[in-house]
Amino acid sequence: MKKTLLAMSMMAAFAAQASEVEYRIDLTHPEHHTGDVSMTFPETKADHLDVKMAAWRTGLYHILDLASGVREFVATDDDGNPLRWEKVDKSTWRIYLPEATEVNVSYQLYANELGRRSRHIDDSHAYLDASAVFMYTDQYRQEEANVTLEVPPSWRSVSGLERTGEHAFSAENWDVLVDSPIETGINKVFDFEQGEQDYQVVFWGHGNYDAEQTVADLKKMVAQASTIWEGYPFERYVFMIHATDGAGGATEHKNSTVIQRPRFSFAPHDEYLSFLSTASHEFIHTWNVKAYRADGLVPYDYQKENYTDLLWMHEGSTSYFQDHLLLRADIMKPTEYFDHLASAIQRHKHKPGAEVMSVAEASFESWIDQYGDRARNYSVNIYSEGAIVSWMLDIALLQETDGKVSYRDVHNALYQRFDADKEGFNDADVLAILKDLTGKSWQTWWQQHVMQPVDVDFTKLLEPVGLKLSYGNSDDVEMRAWAGWSAKPADNGMQLTLVERNSPAWDAGFTPDDIIVAFNGIRVDDKRFKAALKEMQPGDEVTVTYFRRDQLAEKTLTLGKIPKNDAKVVPVDEPTAAQKALFEQWLLIPYPGSEDSDK
Structure with missing residues (x-):
């Protein structure tokens, strides 16, 4: 036997x-x-x-x-x-x-x-x-x-x-x-523990990074994951950092991430924060897309496209949450986060594609390159626009439940209910979670904000948490002349790279690759291209001389107007107790200017 x-x-x-x-x-x-x-x-x-x-x-x-x-x-x-x-x-x-x-x-x-x-x-x-x-x-x-x-x-x-x-x-x-x-390869490796998890940070390539400071900040950042999810889907996690000769980007993985940056872009402070935001983004993906995932991606089919209309929840929501971890870890200041919000608002306001494409459609279309002039005018980005829809849903949930439920709870529920190795989730599953959490149907909200192009009222989005948009010290917004184009230097002038739909330049008939050589008969170069327009006023007519297909031509451009100063997100002058409370339930940090925020 x-x-x-x-x-x-x-x-x-x-x-x-x-x-x-x-x-x-x-x-x-x-x-x-x-x-x-x-x-x-x-x-x-x-x-x-x-x-x-x-x-x-x-x-x-x-x-x-x-x-x-x-x-x-x-x-x-x-x-x-x-x-x-x-x-x-x-x-x-x-x-x-x-x-x-x-x-x-x-x-x-x-x-x-x-x-x-x-x-x-x-x-x-x-x-x-x-x-x-x-x-x-x-x-x-x-x-x-x-x-x-x-x-x-x-x-x-x-x-x-x-x-x-x-x-x-x-x-x-x-x-x-x-x-x-x-x-x-030839690299530097650092180990640390946070909670019950082990971490490694490996640096390849020379650069202006401070390895010890980076490891210390990553340790603070990873500890904040518990503000969103109950539990960790890994026992050990590796940050792979490439300091390179120009390659940039990052990719999430099941138990690690690779982050690439030009070797001298880890400083000064703004660049370092950008790097940490990327690290936070990829770390969040360890839950959102690796631990739980839309059903169109379960299981992965590596021989063909894997379609889903929920990629905005994976990429956009991750983009939305990434700076929240840095805020709670006291790595990013509230004013720096507000600057990031203001930049997101500026991008959205100059993204005509947001008027014609929903985040659901953008998710499905992600397998087709959405870049360049046409993409900006007729498409949206699942990262930036998905982050805005995530922000809108977060504030809506907080308002509906007096701060008791946030978008964090939705993602924790997805993590608890769906194992990406076995089963994916769909729109109906998300709507069921929203109903379970709040006791009401979110079908209409979903149709209006996810399935259709979204119309964002940023004043109404900021006001409940005691914030507002500001364009300067005065309530009167000072305006400047605006053409609605972007350009790069060319041999004989400035070559248009982007013409924003429904802008003055668009209405005048300009298109990318036109080479602008003169305003009102005076030659322009890279120094005068923007400076000359700044000297003009909204409503001025400009005779623009340009080359198209090597032929010289002229058009009349009537300048429009936009705020002279970039938008800023700032606290309202006299926040109410309700606004302060909702702000703190939103970001889990003290309201700016409060006694706790100064500690």
Whole structure:
């Protein structure tokens, strides 16, 4: 009986081992941005095995050409004999199996896409997002995945994955692996604990960052997550920070984030706050899109677009919450937060697309690039406009419930009710949560603010929390001349890059790529382009000389008007007790000027 049990135990152990997928990458010659990838899939009894490279990566909702980095593809059986294969679509290699066998795959990977945050290899490091590095199969996607790196002697490897060796990691399955990037190379690593969670911060590249101060502020920031969610979806989290030669951006992952900034943009203070806002944004994503996610993204299908009309809740709401954590951690001052609000208001007021596109439509359309002149005039951004809709919903909830319910409660409920590994949520689920929290239907509000282009009255949005818009020291708003265009220097003048819809320049018939050379017969350059208009008054007519398709032409531009000063968000002169209370329930900090706020 003991022998039988021992045999069964050995067979079970062998079966468990055999079901694992083994990945290896040789990075010992990284100078030319290449690595040698190999992998072994368990014994397969089918007549073929399709191995795939993802067609997109999480956090960037666009189809990418990730398979283009693969060369020298080879497939062999468990004895090392070549297997016949063919490529059947842009991302799939079909390997034919004459008999049951393990399948070994190898290829050379070209990795020089730092700005995409997908894969980058050079003589100082490798950043590896599995979606752009390691192939997968549908059959073995849920099997344990082990990764071993061969790296130069001075390199150090870091990941949110479970470590199994100095340069080796293990993932529960490919879906965990693909959402857990690896940073290996010459770097600086700092560790800290906050609550029951462990954190690592890894810096790659030289820059003007203060590593110790950054780690200290990140420690304060992560502690504020408990003001939104009950519980943490991870035991260990890694901040990967790239100080680069121009690449910028960030991407959230299941247990980590990568943040890229030009190497000398971590200071002065405004730049540092911008960096911390990004870090907060990506950290919030660990809940909002990684722990709970819209049903159109569950499970991820890495071969095609994953459509949902709720991306605004993932990106826009995350953008809305990001500075709240910094405020509560006493990293950002209230006046700095108010400046960010004012900038958001300015952007919205000069975003004509907000009149024609809803955040729901923008979410669905995210797979199509929405950039440039037409995008601004006819589209909205799920980040900025999604943040405004989130702000509106937050204030509406606070007003409806006398401060008892906020938008934080909605996101905590989503976290408690929906596990992104099993089930996604939809509009009806959000509406059900809103009703559960407040006892009333939010269907009409949702239709008017989410499903339709939103009309924002910022005065009414700010007033309940004791804030207002100000354009100067006087109640009378001073105006200045306005054309409604943007431009960059060109060889012979100024080339228009943007013409705002329904602006004076739009009504006059100007369009991007027009090259403006003169106002009222006087030549203009980059110094005079803005200065000349500042000397004019609203209503003035200007004869504009310009080139279009290399032909000289003239148009008459009648200048409009906008406030001379940028908008500011400031406290009202005499806030009521109710306004102060709602402000404090909104941001969880004292109202400006109160006794507690001065401590």
